[in-house]
Amino acid sequence: GENVEQHPSTLSVQEGDSAVIKCTYSDSASNYFPWYKQELGKRPQLIIDIRSNVGEKKDQRIAVTLNKTAKHFSLHITETQPEDSAVYFCAASGSARQLTFGSGTQLTVLP
């Protein structure tokens, strides 16, 4: 089955700096890669996703890149703000039609 590794587990950045979270996956058949933001005590919220037919997608301060050859994808947040502080999860989905999640990254944006 699919295995998703996520790094780092914790990340602290100064407000205004960029944050990068990286994930690798094992199943070459995976074709969908969403990123979720989870605030304390709340449900995971989809913030951006990418499909395997594109290499990069951007939505305002958030971007995701995908390297299918290397089987890794990354989340980039620019101009970070304190409200970006949360746990971020990457996930991958393919032929099994189920999401396999990374272990999460606790992002803290310091004012």
Added chain:
Amino acid sequence: GAGVSQSPSNKVTEKGKDVELRCDPISGHTALYWYRQRLGQGLEFLIYFQGNSAPDKSGLPSDRFSAERTGESVSTLTIQRTQQEDSAVYLCASRRTADNYGYTFGSGTRLTVV
């Protein structure tokens, strides 16, 4: 409905009791998933329903866990003889059949076994 609805939002139960958790997916979403999230950890896949196909139960951790789905609507996750290690948030998600995208999560049921 407008979103994925789960009930109860919180459940405290005594060790050894059975519990039943409920999920109402978004109308028209034929795929439904259950995940478990222990405190401070990631989401573990439990079970997946797709229409009338046999469910994918590969993530259920033991035979104390079972789930059912009525047609393409409500699903219930049952945990028998609960143990303290079952304490977690149980999240339900649904998505449309037509593609592999657009998973939407409910707000979860926080289960505490005392």
